[in-house]
Amino acid sequence: MGQGAINPAAAGVIPWWRNRRLIPWLVQGVAGLALLVLVAFLVGNLVRNLTSAGLLLSWSWLGNPAGFDVSETLLPFNAGLPYWRALAAGLVNTVRVVLAGLVGATVLGTLVGVASFSSNGLLRRLARVYVELIRNIPLLLQLVFWYFVVFLALPGGREAIQLPGMVLAKSGLFLIRPELVNGVWQAPLRLTVEFGALLTGLVTYTAAFIAEVVRGGVASVSKGQWEAARSLGFSPLQTLRRIVLPQALRVIVPGLNSQYISLAKNSSLAVACGYTDLYSVAETTLNQTGRAVEVVLILLAAYLVIDLLISALMNGLNQLVQIRER
Amino acid sequence: MNTPGSSPLQRLRRELFASPLDGLISLLLIGFLLAVGLAVLRWMLFQAQWAVIQANSTLFAVGRYPGDQQWRLWLLTSLLALASGLSWGLLRRLPHPGPAWPRNDRLAVGLLIALAVVAPLALQLQATVQLRWWLITASLITSRWAAGRWGQAIPPALRRWIPLIWPLLYLAGMVLISGGLGLVSVPPSEWGGLLLTLLTASFAILLCFPLGVLLALGRRSELPLLRGASVLYIEFIRGAPLITLLFLGQNILGFLLPGGLAPDRVWRAAWVLTFFAAAYVAEAVRSGLAALPPGQLEAARSLGLPMPLALIHVVLPQALRVALPATVGQFISLLQDTTLLSLIGLLDLLGTARTVMANPAFLGKNGEVYLVLAVLFWCCCAALGLGSRALEHRLNPLSSPAQA
Numbered sequence: 186m187g188q189g190a191i192n193p194a195a196a197g198v199i200p201w202w203r204n205r206r207l208i209p210w211l212v213q214g215v216a217g218l219a220l221l222v223l224v225a226f227l228v229g230n231l232v233r234n235l236t237s238a239g240l241l242l243s244w245s246w247l248g249n250p251a252g253f254d255v256s257e258t259l260l261p262f263n264a265g266l267p268y269w270r271a272l273a274a275g276l277v278n279t280v281r282v283v284l285a286g287l288v289g290a291t292v293l294g295t296l297v298g299v300a301s302f303s304s305n306g307l308l309r310r311l312a313r314v315y316v317e318l319i320r321n322i323p324l325l326l327q328l329v330f331w332y333f334v335v336f337l338a339l340p341g342g343r344e345a346i347q348l349p350g351m352v353l354a355k356s357g358l359f360l361i362r363p364e365l366v367n368g369v370w371q372a373p374l375r376l377t378v379e380f381g382a383l384l385t386g387l388v389t390y391t392a393a394f395i396a397e398v399v400r401g402g403v404a405s406v407s408k409g410q411w412e413a414a415r416s417l418g419f420s421p422l423q424t425l426r427r428i429v430l431p432q433a434l435r436v437i438v439p440g441l442n443s444q445y446i447s448l449a450k451n452s453s454l455a456v457a458c459g460y461t462d463l464y465s466v467a468e469t470t471l472n473q474t475g476r477a478v479e480v481v482l483i484l485l486a487a488y489l490v491i492d493l494l495i496s497a498l499m500n501g502l503n504q505l506v507q508i509r510e511r
Numbered sequence: 512m513n514t515p516g517s518s519p520l521q522r523l524r525r526e527l528f529a530s531p532l533d534g535l536i537s538l539l540l541i542g543f544l545l546a547v548g549l550a551v552l553r554w555m556l557f558q559a560q561w562a563v564i565q566a567n568s569t570l571f572a573v574g575r576y577p578g579d580q581q582w583r584l585w586l587l588t589s590l591l592a593l594a595s596g597l598s599w600g601l602l603r604r605l606p607h608p609g610p611a612w613p614r615n616d617r618l619a620v621g622l623l624i625a626l627a628v629v630a631p632l633a634l635q636l637q638a639t640v641q642l643r644w645w646l647i648t649a650s651l652i653t654s655r656w657a658a659g660r661w662g663q664a665i666p667p668a669l670r671r672w673i674p675l676i677w678p679l680l681y682l683a684g685m686v687l688i689s690g691g692l693g694l695v696s697v698p699p700s701e702w703g704g705l706l707l708t709l710l711t712a713s714f715a716i717l718l719c720f721p722l723g724v725l726l727a728l729g730r731r732s733e734l735p736l737l738r739g740a741s742v743l744y745i746e747f748i749r750g751a752p753l754i755t756l757l758f759l760g761q762n763i764l765g766f767l768l769p770g771g772l773a774p775d776r777v778w779r780a781a782w783v784l785t786f787f788a789a790a791y792v793a794e795a796v797r798s799g800l801a802a803l804p805p806g807q808l809e810a811a812r813s814l815g816l817p818m819p820l821a822l823i824h825v826v827l828p829q830a831l832r833v834a835l836p837a838t839v840g841q842f843i844s845l846l847q848d849t850t851l852l853s854l855i856g857l858l859d860l861l862g863t864a865r866t867v868m869a870n871p872a873f874l875g876k877n878g879e880v881y882l883v884l885a886v887l888f889w890c891c892c893a894a895l896g897l898g899s900r901a902l903e904h905r906l907n908p909l910s911s912p913a914q915a
Binding site for chain 1: 525526527529530533536537540541544733734735736737740750751752753754755758759762763765766767768769843847848850851853854861877878881884885888889892893896
């Protein structure tokens with residue numbers, strides 16, 4: 186640093202503020218110090234405030250009985266079981282709706298995306314209208330719409346919508362030989378309207394984005410591929426399945442990954458239509474225990490793990506569809 | 512596509528009935544659309560009871576903002592109308608003076624007038640309120656006309672400072688809304704409805720952009736510490752659902768700051784939205800930076816520009832232009848994300864709607880309320896999207912300058 190002052194005659198003397206090797210370290214040092222001070226300040230406050238509130242980080246409360254009920258769970262649950270069981274039941278509910286949503290959104294999104302290449306002008310425009318309509322309305326608004334306006338307005342009892350093998354009523358969707366017992370529908374498999382509204386909202390919303398991903402992927406396949414396949418005698422459907430989709434998938438899969446992750450994150454809006462997912466259970470837990478830090482940590486960790494799992498899965502799929510050199 | 516002899520009938524035939532299968536699909540779709548359209552129309556005209564909107568229009572607009580202070584909001588709206596008219600006229604006429612009223616502008620003015628006539632009637636506003644809306648619309652159109660007419664006469668030295676009216680207006684708006692400088696203070700807990708939605712959205716949009724640019728630069732920096740910190744922040748935010756972050760803001764922020772320093776609930780949510788959106792904007796900007804050939808920065812550096820100047824004058828202008836569509840896309844989803852405030856008990860548009868429907872007089876009027884909110888959001892988001900496309904066109908150096 187002091188070299189310039191000692192030997193001003195030396196060629197290429199650089200003042201310290203223009204030293205290419207020193208400046209990066211200086212910048213990083215200052216930034217690092219600022220970050221460190223900020224983190225220390227926040228954590229110090231956190232510890233001090235939590236101590237004075239008597240809420241210092243502890244996990245033993247997870248074993249206390251929850252005292253509230255979680256509706257519709259795959260894991261058996263009742264109010265006497267501990268908090269961690271309640272959170273686990275919520276997590277299973279989240280995973281359930283995410284898995285169903287992934288399948289539904291993929292199917293619907295692919296259909297809409299492919300429809301925007303149809304030779305039928307009406308179908309093509311309808312696909313555009315669908316995408317533009319859905320993408321410009323907040324998901325939360327769509328969820329409450331599906332729940333309060335559509336699903337809760339379904340008829341009940343004898344007027345319920347009856348299709349072969351299934352019944353759609355105000356009390357839910359009844360599958361596998363439903364029967365009316367004393368004015369109440371019963372069946373071995375029942376999906377609640379809360380689940381139905383959340384699933385419908387998530388599927389229709391995510392499908393609009395997936396449709397755009399699919400459209401981009403199909404558009405990335407050059408027109409000559411279509412024409413070559415058609416001139417070899419492939420039918421339009423065969424062309425799509427054998428020639429275009431395998432090539433389009435290389436573009437589609439990475440795009441799908443981020444849509445799948447946002448579907449998983451969006452499932453946390455379940456609380457708006459009364460479905461008890463992980464977030465909803467966590468909110469109740471916080472209200473009862475006041476354990477804000479622990480509950481938020483659990484939430485963040487759970488969604489992070491779900492995101493990472495989806496990413497890992499999609500990365501595997503991506504490697505499968507990439508071009509393999511022979 | 513204008514092949515000779517393509518009369519409307521032939522075009523219709525080509526588009527809808529090219530093959531028997533197409534014809535079948537078309538017929539099915541037309542039937543479906545007719546059925547849905549008729550059902551919706553019948554519901555809207557005969558079954559829906561719009562009194563819930565008419566009776567609560569003030570609540571939807573500004574929430575529980577005190578009635579005797581609402582003149583401040585009217586003043587702000589008028590100022591906004593004047594400023595928009597001014598900017599609109601100058602943007603249209605200054606660089607390449609064309610026709611005084613291009614086709615799109617006539618269309619927009621027609622829409623504005625139609626809205627000013629129809630909306631108050633549909634909402635059954637009081638005569639005085641109606642008159643104010645007419646005045647505001649008139650001042651918007653007049654200032655557009657005046658700016659177009661005399662914009663050329665403004666000396667260029669002065670013209671450069673005109674965009675500054677927007678930040679000034681924003682600050683003035685903040686003072687008008689929240690009080691201070693001699694005005695009665697109106698606490699954030701009394702803001703609501705569209706006012707709160709637009710306020711939080713605009714606040715977050717304005718602040719998340721510079722933050723996002725800094726984060727994107729940090730992520731592409733060669734300094735490991737800056738890069739690591741940026742990556743950690745961006746991935747942490749993008750890995751968490753917004754609702755958990757809002758939840759964190761409401762419940763933990765109070766513990767993180769020394770007592771009494773934690774902001775009000777509304778501002779906490781606005782800051783969380785800002786920090787949330789910054790991570791997504793950073794990713795959008797990063798894609799723009801990645802699209803730029805590295806030679807640009809190298810050339811700027813080898814000409815002797817220091818790093819900050821090279822970034823500001825060479826790299827960012829080009830990268831931000833590429834990143835514009837994705838960035839505006841993030842702004843649109845940010846506007847939509849403000850609805851999540853209703854889940855943490857704040858009275859934004861959706862939160863206000865929920866309180867209105869909890870009122871026994873309007874129980875079960877979900878369809879009407881949600882439909883109106885959906886139309887409102889759709890229009891705002893679609894307008895942002897349109898604006899982004901127009902801006903993209905304008906900033907594109909390859910597009911012809913005479914384009915409207």
